[in-house]
Amino acid sequence: MIPRPPPRDGALGYLYLPPYRIQGVSIAGEATSIQIPEMDVCFDMGSCPRSALAAKFCALTHGHMDHVGGLAYWCSQRNFQGMGPGTIICDARIEDDVRGMLDGYNALERQRTPYEIKTLSDGEEIQIKNNIMLRAFRTEHTCPSTGYVILEKRTKLKEEYVGLPQEKLRELKQRGTEIVNHIEIPQIAFTGDTLPGPHLLNDDVRKAKIIITECTFFEPDHKKRAKVGMHMHVDDLAEWLRVTECEHMVVGHISRRTHLGVARKQLIEAMGNELAQKVFFLMDHRSNRARYEIQEEEARKLEAEQNKP
Ligand SMILES: [Zn+2]
Ligand SMILES: [Zn+2]
Known part of the structure; x- marks a missing residue:
């Protein structure tokens, strides 16, 4: 017998939740x-x-190693491949420490890797795309921690002006009349590691179409451990999901020791089958692949339908 090769690194989790x-x-x-x-x-x-x-x-939720370990590499590889400096978004409370880590690499490498840092405090936002904002909210973890919501900003013509000719609208606008309402549509919320609490019930998070969150503990007798590590337990998830408006909840940060089949059972037990249908485990490759294949098949059928003479 010769020694076995090391296990292959796991595949990435992947979910297509249109768009x-x-x-x-x-x-x-x-x-x-x-x-x-x-x-x-x-x-x-x-x-x-x-x-x-x-x-x-790259929006950082907090400074634990399992959330920042690849940051210097990301900055370096983006630079190496001519992709321009990456922009790190983080809580103002950890800015100096993030800089300290990256400066450490600069010193070791005897070269400067460019990066940009933008800090956000609770409620502050930054534009990441046209009409798309990233807004920070405080979370509760064992170190300074932040969650984020991606919001789409749209303008909608006020009801009283609907149907008016363009010329008239232009005239109103020139006179300084506000003819539109500004609306915000929370698309995706990302909590990072956190305890449950009122911060998960603010409108941005509660109304987000997709919530990406963590659930580190599933066993009924692990509630205390979840509290100590300031993480979510499946029961917290159940209670929270009942009061959110999300279409989908994506759950990560499940421990490698947790059997996903067992976790799914505990999820159903905690929240009932109907709510559990909204929840996906990011790293449940088998279920996610099966779901993707169905999506692919449906898209193929639709395309065939549309191409019919
Ligand atoms: Zn953490
Ligand atoms: Zn973590």
């Missing part, structure tokens, strides 16, 4: 790095999967 792709890795204590390619953003950089290089922004 967004949610992809990356998220395993408690190992690495979390979840990218939304449509939004040019990657939440956390615990490791740096190749695909994450394409993200222009």
Whole structure:
């Protein structure tokens, strides 16, 4: 017998929740790095999967190693491949420490890797795309921590002006009349590691179409452990999901020791089958692949239908 080769590194988690792709890795204590390619953003950089290089922004939730371990590599590889400096978004409370880490690499490498840092405090936002904002909200973890909501900003003509000719509207506008309402549509909320609490019930989070969150503990007798580590337990998830308006909840940060089949059973037990249908485990490759194949098949059928003479 010769020694066996090492296990192959796991595949990335992948979900297509139209119009967004949610992809990356998220395993408690190992690495979390979840990218939304449509939004040019990657939440956390615990490791740096190749695909994450394409993200222009990296929004950090907190400084634990499993969330920042790949950050220096991300900055370096983006630079190396001529993709321009990455922009790190983080809580103002950890800015100096993030800089300190990256400066440490600069010193070791005897070269300067460019990066930009934008800090956000609770409620502050930054534009990441046309009409798309990333807004921060405080979360509760064992170190300074932040969640984010991606909001789409739209303007809608006020009801009283609907149907007026363009010329008339232009005239009103020139006279300084506000003819539109500004609306915000929360698309995706990302909590990072956190305890449950009122911060998960603010309108931005509660109304987001997709919530990406963590659930580190599933066993009924692990509630205390969840509290100590300031993480979510499946019962917290159940209670929370009942009062959110999300269409989908994507759950990461499940421990490698947790059997996903068992976790799914515990999820159903905690929230009932109907609510549990909204929940996806990012790293449940088998279920997610099966779901994707159905999506593919449906798209193929639709296309065939549309191409019929
Ligand atoms: Zn973590
Ligand atoms: Zn953490």
